[in-house]
Amino acid sequence: MGKVTVVGIGPGNDDEMTPKATAAIRGAEVVVGYHTYLKLAESLLKRGEQEIIGTGMKQEIERAQAAVEAAAAGKSVAVVSGGDAGVYGMAGLILEQILKLTEDRRPLFETVAGISAVNAAAAALGAPLMHDYATISLSDLLTPWETIERRLRAAGLGDFVIALYNPQSHSRRENIKKAQYILQQYKSQYTPVGIVTDAGRPNEKKVIASLQDFTQEEITMSSLVIVGNSQTYVREGYMITPRGYENKEAAS
Amino acid sequence: MGKVTVVGIGPGNDDEMTPKATAAIRGAEVVVGYHTYLKLAESLLKRGEQEIIGTGMKQEIERAQAAVEAAAAGKSVAVVSGGDAGVYGMAGLILEQILKLTEDRRPLFETVAGISAVNAAAAALGAPLMHDYATISLSDLLTPWETIERRLRAAGLGDFVIALYNPQSHSRRENIKKAQYILQQYKSQYTPVGIVTDAGRPNEKKVIASLQDFTQEEITMSSLVIVGNSQTYVREGYMITPRGYENKEAAS
Numbered sequence: 001m002g003k004v005t006v007v008g009i010g011p012g013n014d015d016e017m018t019p020k021a022t023a024a025i026r027g028a029e030v031v032v033g034y035h036t037y038l039k040l041a042e043s044l045l046k047r048g049e050q051e052i053i054g055t056g057m058k059q060e061i062e063r064a065q066a067a068v069e070a071a072a073a074g075k076s077v078a079v080v081s082g083g084d085a086g087v088y089g090m091a092g093l094i095l096e097q098i099l100k101l102t103e104d105r106r107p108l109f110e111t112v113a114g115i116s117a118v119n120a121a122a123a124a125l126g127a128p129l130m131h132d133y134a135t136i137s138l139s140d141l142l143t144p145w146e147t148i149e150r151r152l153r154a155a156g157l158g159d160f161v162i163a164l165y166n167p168q169s170h171s172r173r174e175n176i177k178k179a180q181y182i183l184q185q186y187k188s189q190y191t192p193v194g195i196v197t198d199a200g201r202p203n204e205k206k207v208i209a210s211l212q213d214f215t216q217e218e219i220t221m222s223s224l225v226i227v228g229n230s231q232t233y234v235r236e237g238y239m240i241t242p243r244g245y246e247n248k249e250a251a252s
Numbered sequence: 253m254g255k256v257t258v259v260g261i262g263p264g265n266d267d268e269m270t271p272k273a274t275a276a277i278r279g280a281e282v283v284v285g286y287h288t289y290l291k292l293a294e295s296l297l298k299r300g301e302q303e304i305i306g307t308g309m310k311q312e313i314e315r316a317q318a319a320v321e322a323a324a325a326g327k328s329v330a331v332v333s334g335g336d337a338g339v340y341g342m343a344g345l346i347l348e349q350i351l352k353l354t355e356d357r358r359p360l361f362e363t364v365a366g367i368s369a370v371n372a373a374a375a376a377l378g379a380p381l382m383h384d385y386a387t388i389s390l391s392d393l394l395t396p397w398e399t400i401e402r403r404l405r406a407a408g409l410g411d412f413v414i415a416l417y418n419p420q421s422h423s424r425r426e427n428i429k430k431a432q433y434i435l436q437q438y439k440s441q442y443t444p445v446g447i448v449t450d451a452g453r454p455n456e457k458k459v460i461a462s463l464q465d466f467t468q469e470e471i472t473m474s475s476l477v478i479v480g481n482s483q484t485y486v487r488e489g490y491m492i493t494p495r496g497y498e499n500k501e502a503a504s
Contacts, residue, residue: 008371010270010365011365015271015272015275016271016272016365017270018262018267018268018269018270019267019268019269020267084367084371084374086371086375086379086380086381086382087371087374087381087382087385088383088495091374091378091379091382092379092382092492092493092494092495095378095379095490095492096492096494099487099490109378111374111375111378112375113262113263113452114367115336115365115366115367116368116371119260119338119366119368120365122336122338122343122365123337123338123343123363123365126347126361126363127343127344127346127347127363128338129339130338130339130340130343130344131340131389131395132386132387132388133339133387134386134407134410134412135385135386136384137383137384141496142495143383143496147411150410150411151384151411151412153410154406154409154410154412155410155412157402157406158386158403158405158406158407159399159402159403159406160386160403160406235351236351238347238351238361240344240347241344242348243344243345243394244393244394244395
């Protein structure tokens with residue numbers, strides 16, 4: 001029986017890919033992925049032995065269909081996803097495609113978790129998460145802006161640490177500015193903001209600024225932006241959110 | 253110069269620990285951790301060669317001090333943390349202890365990211381995250397209940413998928429019931445709820461129920477509870493949150 005394994009490869013270096021992910025990619029007959037992620041997993045691929053199906057950006061549905069069709073035909077298929085496949089990744093799309101098939105054609109399904117971008121970025125900044133946090137994608141390709149704005153306001157109200165995924169793309173440069181403006185209605189303008197680009201890769205770059213003065217020049221398609229909560233502070237280049245509230249509140 | 257590396261070991265099986273985490277533990281002169289996590293990393297420890305400092309529950313500060321003191325004395329120290337060390341883990345406490353030292357005594361610091369509980373639990377359930385999510389710890393040991401309740405309400409308002417960490421302990425059995433009651437004021441009573449206990453371990457157990465009818469009997473100290481958003485559905489035993497909103501809304 002065929003099987004699709006959706007594999008989170010983490011930030012994109014072999015050193016932060018789990019042995020389970022490595023084995024799933026090496027053991028597959030077919031490997032499917034976005035070109036960029038296939039390149040990051042290149043050292044694991046056995047070109048010649050394995051069938052490799054690479055697709056371009058925004059072709060998620062084609063990718064999912066190709067993977068599920070191959071598995072329905074009896075193949076073992078690994079779908080390579082950046083970070084964790086379950087966070088803005090391929091796991092959901094693959095499951096939806098599998099469930100569209102009649103029961104007799106449905107392949108097995110498994111997800112292999114990976115280090116998500118928020119965890120890799122946090123590790124680079126010090127300890128900015130540590131307490132309750134919310135992730136919000138600023139991409140309005142599949143989500144109306146109204147929904148994104150509602151989430152930003154709710155996360156602001158709740159004093160969450162906020163991780164902004166997909167903060168900017170070539171064609172979408174306004175959303176991060178809008179988010180910055182909205183969050184200033186709920187958080188102090190001095191709230192620390194950490195921007196990590198290519199987290200966990202050799203060219204990793206980080207900037208720590210404040211909610212008021214961070215600029216989109218620091219942000220690319222490969223950035224993750226972490227906005228602190230009311231307790232977050234910066235010291236010696238580290239962005240730190242204390243785990244407890246009692247001490248801070250007792251001290252203030 | 254001494255160094256503290258805070259290492260996220262993931263869910264607790266060697267197969268989901270990154271090579272970077274494995275190397276950091278093996279290469280340390282001193283390994284510090286909560287007994288339970290040391291047990292999970294036992295196969296990596298070189299007892300006899302390495303100094304192993306195990307401490308009990310709720311002794312986070314003692315643990316952090318022991319680690320930082322050893323590193324200030326010139327040792328390389330690995331602090332073992334469950335899941336990701338940056339999510340309700342040891343990274344922040346260690347940094348705070350390091351910054352208390354005078355500059356000449358401060359050891360180097362690094363965090364090695366790990367698979368967080370929310371990612372391991374999501375992989376077990378199918379694809380329940382996929383879109384914007386919030387993590388909230390129900391432990392009121394270090395956080396006043398008012399703050400936790402404020403976060404629950406905000407996350408409900410924002411229609412986030414919600415991951416509840418520390419849903420229950422022996423001495424704290426009411427918070428999960430209170431959370432269930434609060435979230436029903438914002439979410440449909442039929443919202444899918446996934447409960448994963450010991451995610452990613454051999455004894456992993458999962459239950460999918462609804463916001464209205466899930467019971468705390470299924471929940472232990474090692475459980476993570478994931479509450480869906482308004483688009484989350486259950487099919488064939490999988491909990492799925494679609495990534496996009498447009499299709500669903502156009503179809504309804």
